[in-house]
Amino acid sequence: MTKIKAILLILFITLFSSPARGGDEPVKLTRHGDQIEVSIGGKPFTTYYFSPKIPKPYLHPLRSAQGTIVTRGWPMVKNIPGESHDHPHQRAMFFAHGDINGINFWAESSLSKTAQTAHGHFYASEDLPLGRTVITRMDEMKSAGDTATIRAQFNLVGPGGKAIAGETQGYTFHCNAQNRLIDCEFIIHAGKIPVKMGDTKEGTFAIRVVKGLEDPNGHMLNSNGGVGDKEIWGKRADWVDYSGDVAGESLGLAIFDNPTNPKHPTYWHARGYGLFAVNPFGEHDFYNDPKRDGSITIPPGGSLTLRYRVLIHHGDAIQAHVAEDYQEYARGK
DSSP states (O other), X not given: OOHHHHHHHHHHHHHHTXXXXXXXXXXXXXXXXXXXXXXXXXXXXXXEEOOTTSSSOEEEOOBOTTOXXXXXXXXXXXXXXXXXXXXXXXXXXXXXXXXXXXXXXXOSSOOOTTTTEETTEEOOOOOOOBOEEEEEEEEEEEEEXXXXXXXXXXXXXXXXXXXXEEEEEEEEXXXXXXXXXXXXXXXXXXXXXXXXXXXXXXXXXXXXXXXGGSTTTSEEEXXXXXXXXXXXXXXXXXXXXXXXXXXXXXXXXXXXXXXXXXXXXXBEEEOXXXXXXXXSSOHHHHXXXXXOOOOEEEOTTOEEEEEEEEEEEESOTTTTTHHHHHHHHHTTO
Protein backbone atom coordinates (compact mmCIF):
# COMPACT_ATOMS: atom_id res chain seq x y z
CA MET A 1 0.00 0.00 0.00
CA THR A 2 1.36 3.38 -0.96
CA LYS A 3 1.75 6.14 1.58
CA ILE A 4 -1.04 8.17 -0.07
CA LYS A 5 -3.45 5.24 0.02
CA ALA A 6 -2.62 4.64 3.66
CA ILE A 7 -3.36 8.27 4.52
CA LEU A 8 -6.67 8.15 2.61
CA LEU A 9 -7.65 4.97 4.45
CA ILE A 10 -6.95 6.60 7.81
CA LEU A 11 -9.00 9.66 6.85
CA PHE A 12 -11.88 7.43 5.69
CA ILE A 13 -11.91 5.47 8.95
CA THR A 14 -11.70 8.65 11.01
CA LEU A 15 -14.57 10.32 9.10
CA PHE A 16 -16.97 7.42 9.23
CA SER A 17 -16.29 6.52 12.84
CA SER A 18 -16.63 10.08 14.12
CA PRO A 19 -19.34 10.86 16.70
CA ALA A 20 -21.07 13.23 14.27
CA ARG A 21 -21.97 10.34 11.98
CA GLY A 22 -23.00 7.67 14.42
CA GLY A 23 -24.64 6.99 17.74
CA ASP A 24 -21.68 6.32 19.98
CA GLU A 25 -23.22 7.72 23.18
CA PRO A 26 -24.88 5.06 25.36
CA VAL A 27 -28.54 5.55 26.27
CA LYS A 28 -29.39 4.51 29.82
CA LEU A 29 -32.76 4.07 31.54
CA THR A 30 -33.10 4.39 35.33
CA ARG A 31 -36.40 3.84 37.07
CA HIS A 32 -37.36 5.60 40.29
CA GLY A 33 -40.87 4.55 41.26
CA ASP A 34 -43.34 5.98 38.74
CA GLN A 35 -40.77 7.68 36.54
CA ILE A 36 -37.93 6.61 34.25
CA GLU A 37 -34.92 8.83 33.67
CA VAL A 38 -33.36 8.72 30.20
CA SER A 39 -29.70 9.72 30.03
CA ILE A 40 -27.43 9.87 27.00
CA GLY A 41 -23.68 9.75 27.36
CA GLY A 42 -24.11 10.14 31.11
CA LYS A 43 -26.11 13.38 30.73
CA PRO A 44 -29.88 13.79 31.33
CA PHE A 45 -32.11 13.82 28.25
CA THR A 46 -35.66 13.43 29.54
CA THR A 47 -37.83 11.70 32.17
CA TYR A 48 -40.99 9.65 31.54
CA TYR A 49 -43.65 10.29 34.21
CA PHE A 50 -46.46 7.74 34.51
CA SER A 51 -47.82 7.85 38.05
CA PRO A 52 -51.46 6.71 38.32
CA LYS A 53 -52.01 9.87 40.37
CA ILE A 54 -51.49 12.17 37.34
CA PRO A 55 -54.13 12.61 34.59
CA LYS A 56 -51.86 11.30 31.80
CA PRO A 57 -48.25 10.20 31.25
CA TYR A 58 -45.76 12.62 29.77
CA LEU A 59 -42.06 13.22 29.08
CA HIS A 60 -40.36 16.28 30.58
CA PRO A 61 -38.16 18.06 29.67
CA LEU A 62 -36.67 17.31 26.26
CA ARG A 63 -33.08 18.44 25.60
CA SER A 64 -30.86 18.93 22.57
CA ALA A 65 -27.59 17.04 22.15
CA GLN A 66 -25.91 20.10 23.69
CA GLY A 67 -28.19 19.86 26.73
CA THR A 68 -30.45 22.83 25.91
CA ILE A 69 -34.06 22.38 27.07
CA VAL A 70 -36.48 22.66 24.14
CA THR A 71 -39.84 22.23 25.95
CA ARG A 72 -41.86 24.47 28.25
CA GLY A 73 -41.31 23.77 31.93
CA TRP A 74 -44.69 24.97 33.24
CA PRO A 75 -46.81 23.62 34.90
CA MET A 76 -44.26 21.05 36.15
CA VAL A 77 -41.74 23.80 36.96
CA LYS A 78 -43.42 26.97 38.16
CA ASN A 79 -40.56 29.47 38.62
CA ILE A 80 -39.08 29.88 35.12
CA PRO A 81 -39.04 33.61 34.25
CA GLY A 82 -40.95 34.65 31.14
CA GLU A 83 -42.73 31.36 30.47
CA SER A 84 -46.31 31.31 29.21
CA HIS A 85 -48.84 29.94 31.72
CA ASP A 86 -51.74 29.15 29.37
CA HIS A 87 -53.19 25.68 28.75
CA PRO A 88 -51.79 23.86 31.83
CA HIS A 89 -52.63 20.45 30.32
CA GLN A 90 -50.09 21.00 27.53
CA ARG A 91 -47.20 19.26 29.23
CA ALA A 92 -43.78 18.94 27.61
CA MET A 93 -44.58 15.87 25.44
CA PHE A 94 -47.63 13.64 25.63
CA PHE A 95 -50.23 11.63 23.76
CA ALA A 96 -53.93 12.24 24.45
CA HIS A 97 -57.14 13.04 22.59
CA GLY A 98 -59.98 15.41 23.41
CA ASP A 99 -62.89 13.17 22.45
CA ILE A 100 -62.75 9.40 22.91
CA ASN A 101 -66.29 8.06 23.17
CA GLY A 102 -67.35 11.52 24.30
CA ILE A 103 -64.70 11.77 27.04
CA ASN A 104 -61.89 14.34 27.08
CA PHE A 105 -58.45 12.82 27.74
CA TRP A 106 -56.60 15.92 26.45
CA ALA A 107 -57.54 18.44 29.14
CA GLU A 108 -57.00 17.81 32.83
CA SER A 109 -59.49 20.24 34.38
CA SER A 110 -62.16 22.74 33.43
CA LEU A 111 -60.39 25.70 31.83
CA SER A 112 -61.07 29.36 32.44
CA LYS A 113 -61.00 31.84 29.59
CA THR A 114 -57.63 33.07 30.87
CA ALA A 115 -56.21 29.54 30.76
CA GLN A 116 -57.33 29.22 27.13
CA THR A 117 -55.78 32.53 26.08
CA ALA A 118 -52.30 32.57 24.54
CA HIS A 119 -50.49 35.51 22.93
CA GLY A 120 -53.67 37.54 23.42
CA HIS A 121 -55.90 35.14 21.47
CA PHE A 122 -58.68 33.01 22.97
CA TYR A 123 -58.67 29.36 21.84
CA ALA A 124 -61.99 27.81 22.82
CA SER A 125 -62.11 24.12 23.68
CA GLU A 126 -65.00 21.70 23.89
CA ASP A 127 -66.54 21.01 27.29
CA LEU A 128 -66.66 17.22 27.74
CA PRO A 129 -66.37 14.97 30.79
CA LEU A 130 -62.73 14.42 31.74
CA GLY A 131 -60.94 11.08 31.60
CA ARG A 132 -57.59 9.79 32.86
CA THR A 133 -54.87 7.62 31.29
CA VAL A 134 -53.89 5.15 34.02
CA ILE A 135 -50.92 2.78 33.86
CA THR A 136 -51.58 -0.96 34.26
CA ARG A 137 -48.09 -2.36 33.66
CA MET A 138 -44.62 -1.64 32.31
CA ASP A 139 -43.95 -4.16 29.52
CA GLU A 140 -40.47 -3.17 28.43
CA MET A 141 -37.56 -1.13 29.69
CA LYS A 142 -34.26 -1.97 28.03
CA SER A 143 -31.06 -0.32 26.83
CA ALA A 144 -28.71 -1.55 24.11
CA GLY A 145 -25.82 0.77 23.29
CA ASP A 146 -27.07 3.93 21.61
CA THR A 147 -30.72 2.82 21.77
CA ALA A 148 -33.22 2.37 24.60
CA THR A 149 -36.91 1.40 24.63
CA ILE A 150 -39.82 1.93 27.01
CA ARG A 151 -43.18 0.26 26.44
CA ALA A 152 -46.14 0.53 28.83
CA GLN A 153 -49.85 -0.34 28.99
CA PHE A 154 -52.59 2.01 30.16
CA ASN A 155 -56.35 2.07 30.65
CA LEU A 156 -58.41 4.99 29.38
CA VAL A 157 -60.64 5.56 32.41
CA GLY A 158 -63.83 7.60 32.26
CA PRO A 159 -65.18 9.92 34.97
CA GLY A 160 -67.10 7.02 36.52
CA GLY A 161 -63.91 5.02 37.06
CA LYS A 162 -64.58 2.50 34.27
CA ALA A 163 -62.02 1.76 31.55
CA ILE A 164 -63.45 2.42 28.09
CA ALA A 165 -60.34 1.33 26.14
CA GLY A 166 -56.71 0.34 26.46
CA GLU A 167 -53.63 2.18 25.25
CA THR A 168 -50.04 1.18 24.54
CA GLN A 169 -47.29 3.79 24.61
CA GLY A 170 -43.87 2.92 23.19
CA TYR A 171 -40.80 5.14 23.00
CA THR A 172 -37.44 4.25 21.47
CA PHE A 173 -34.58 6.71 22.03
CA HIS A 174 -31.63 7.06 19.62
CA CYS A 175 -28.80 9.55 19.52
CA ASN A 176 -25.67 10.82 17.86
CA ALA A 177 -23.41 13.77 18.56
CA GLN A 178 -25.73 16.25 16.77
CA ASN A 179 -29.27 14.92 17.12
CA ARG A 180 -31.71 13.28 19.49
CA LEU A 181 -34.39 10.96 18.07
CA ILE A 182 -37.49 9.49 19.69
CA ASP A 183 -39.54 6.94 17.77
CA CYS A 184 -43.05 6.91 19.22
CA GLU A 185 -45.78 4.30 18.85
CA PHE A 186 -49.29 4.66 20.27
CA ILE A 187 -51.93 1.94 20.01
CA ILE A 188 -55.56 2.37 21.07
CA HIS A 189 -57.20 -0.97 21.87
CA ALA A 190 -60.98 -1.46 21.78
CA GLY A 191 -62.51 -4.04 24.10
CA LYS A 192 -66.10 -5.21 23.88
CA ILE A 193 -67.42 -1.86 22.66
CA PRO A 194 -66.35 0.34 19.72
CA VAL A 195 -63.96 3.19 20.43
CA LYS A 196 -64.59 6.43 18.55
CA MET A 197 -61.70 8.88 18.19
CA GLY A 198 -63.90 11.92 17.77
CA ASP A 199 -63.52 14.87 15.43
CA THR A 200 -61.95 17.62 17.56
CA LYS A 201 -58.91 19.82 17.25
CA GLU A 202 -58.04 18.99 20.87
CA GLY A 203 -55.34 16.38 20.25
CA THR A 204 -53.38 14.30 19.82
CA PHE A 205 -49.59 13.69 19.95
CA ALA A 206 -48.17 16.93 21.27
CA ILE A 207 -45.13 18.86 22.38
CA ARG A 208 -45.26 22.27 24.08
CA VAL A 209 -42.13 24.06 22.92
CA VAL A 210 -39.91 26.40 24.89
CA LYS A 211 -40.43 30.19 24.73
CA GLY A 212 -37.54 30.69 22.27
CA LEU A 213 -39.40 28.64 19.64
CA GLU A 214 -42.71 30.48 20.02
CA ASP A 215 -43.80 33.41 17.84
CA PRO A 216 -42.31 35.87 17.11
CA ASN A 217 -38.89 34.41 17.89
CA GLY A 218 -39.25 30.91 16.43
CA HIS A 219 -39.71 29.79 12.83
CA MET A 220 -42.34 27.22 11.79
CA LEU A 221 -41.89 25.29 8.55
CA ASN A 222 -43.65 22.27 7.05
CA SER A 223 -42.69 19.76 4.38
CA ASN A 224 -44.68 21.67 1.73
CA GLY A 225 -42.81 24.91 2.35
CA GLY A 226 -45.60 26.39 4.48
CA VAL A 227 -44.35 28.97 6.98
CA GLY A 228 -46.00 30.13 10.18
CA ASP A 229 -49.26 29.37 11.96
CA LYS A 230 -51.56 30.43 9.08
CA GLU A 231 -49.87 28.15 6.53
CA ILE A 232 -49.39 25.16 8.86
CA TRP A 233 -52.32 24.92 11.30
CA GLY A 234 -54.96 22.49 10.02
CA LYS A 235 -52.94 21.71 6.90
CA ARG A 236 -51.60 18.31 5.84
CA ALA A 237 -47.85 17.66 5.70
CA ASP A 238 -45.27 14.91 6.14
CA TRP A 239 -43.47 16.88 8.83
CA VAL A 240 -43.37 20.17 10.69
CA ASP A 241 -40.32 21.84 12.23
CA TYR A 242 -39.90 24.61 14.79
CA SER A 243 -36.49 26.29 14.96
CA GLY A 244 -34.88 29.28 16.62
CA ASP A 245 -32.32 30.43 19.14
CA VAL A 246 -32.70 28.95 22.60
CA ALA A 247 -30.28 29.86 25.40
CA GLY A 248 -27.69 30.84 22.81
CA GLU A 249 -28.00 27.66 20.75
CA SER A 250 -29.43 27.54 17.23
CA LEU A 251 -31.64 24.45 17.23
CA GLY A 252 -34.86 22.91 16.00
CA LEU A 253 -37.51 20.38 16.80
CA ALA A 254 -39.38 18.33 14.18
CA ILE A 255 -42.15 15.72 14.20
CA PHE A 256 -42.36 13.19 11.36
CA ASP A 257 -45.62 11.51 10.38
CA ASN A 258 -45.17 7.83 9.55
CA PRO A 259 -46.43 6.85 6.05
CA THR A 260 -48.30 3.89 7.60
CA ASN A 261 -50.50 6.19 9.69
CA PRO A 262 -54.15 6.70 8.75
CA LYS A 263 -54.77 9.83 6.63
CA HIS A 264 -51.07 10.27 5.90
CA PRO A 265 -49.93 12.97 5.40
CA THR A 266 -51.53 14.01 8.65
CA TYR A 267 -53.18 17.24 9.79
CA TRP A 268 -51.33 19.50 12.23
CA HIS A 269 -52.67 21.28 15.30
CA ALA A 270 -49.52 23.42 15.39
CA ARG A 271 -49.74 26.93 16.80
CA GLY A 272 -47.36 29.86 16.85
CA TYR A 273 -47.90 30.24 20.61
CA GLY A 274 -46.00 26.99 21.21
CA LEU A 275 -48.39 24.05 20.87
CA PHE A 276 -46.83 21.57 18.42
CA ALA A 277 -49.30 18.74 17.80
CA VAL A 278 -50.25 16.09 15.26
CA ASN A 279 -53.99 15.49 14.95
CA PRO A 280 -55.44 13.25 12.22
CA PHE A 281 -58.99 13.59 13.57
CA GLY A 282 -59.98 17.28 13.80
CA GLU A 283 -61.19 17.87 10.26
CA HIS A 284 -64.35 19.88 10.96
CA ASP A 285 -62.20 22.44 12.82
CA PHE A 286 -59.39 22.43 10.28
CA TYR A 287 -61.74 22.93 7.33
CA ASN A 288 -64.20 25.09 9.31
CA ASP A 289 -66.93 22.75 8.09
CA PRO A 290 -69.35 21.40 10.75
CA LYS A 291 -70.61 18.78 8.29
CA ARG A 292 -67.18 17.23 7.88
CA ASP A 293 -66.40 14.21 10.09
CA GLY A 294 -62.76 13.30 10.68
CA SER A 295 -63.45 10.74 13.39
CA ILE A 296 -62.19 7.16 13.28
CA THR A 297 -64.09 4.32 14.96
CA ILE A 298 -62.22 1.24 16.14
CA PRO A 299 -64.45 -1.87 16.09
CA PRO A 300 -64.76 -4.15 19.13
CA GLY A 301 -61.55 -6.12 19.59
CA GLY A 302 -59.71 -3.92 17.09
CA SER A 303 -56.92 -1.38 17.43
CA LEU A 304 -55.56 1.80 15.90
CA THR A 305 -51.80 2.40 15.64
CA LEU A 306 -50.11 5.78 15.22
CA ARG A 307 -46.35 6.20 14.78
CA TYR A 308 -44.23 9.36 14.83
CA ARG A 309 -40.59 10.38 15.08
CA VAL A 310 -39.35 13.36 17.07
CA LEU A 311 -36.08 14.90 15.89
CA ILE A 312 -34.21 17.44 18.01
CA HIS A 313 -31.47 18.93 15.88
CA HIS A 314 -28.80 21.63 15.76
CA GLY A 315 -29.45 24.58 13.42
CA ASP A 316 -32.62 25.21 11.43
CA ALA A 317 -34.50 22.71 9.25
CA ILE A 318 -32.40 23.44 6.17
CA GLN A 319 -29.07 23.25 7.99
CA ALA A 320 -30.12 20.04 9.74
CA HIS A 321 -31.33 18.39 6.48
CA VAL A 322 -34.73 17.64 8.02
CA ALA A 323 -36.32 16.90 4.62
CA GLU A 324 -33.63 14.34 3.85
CA ASP A 325 -33.95 12.80 7.31
CA TYR A 326 -37.69 12.45 6.76
CA GLN A 327 -37.11 10.54 3.51
CA GLU A 328 -34.83 8.16 5.38
CA TYR A 329 -37.51 7.71 8.04
CA ALA A 330 -40.20 7.13 5.40
CA ARG A 331 -38.05 4.35 3.96
CA GLY A 332 -38.03 2.65 7.33
CA LYS A 333 -34.60 3.79 8.52
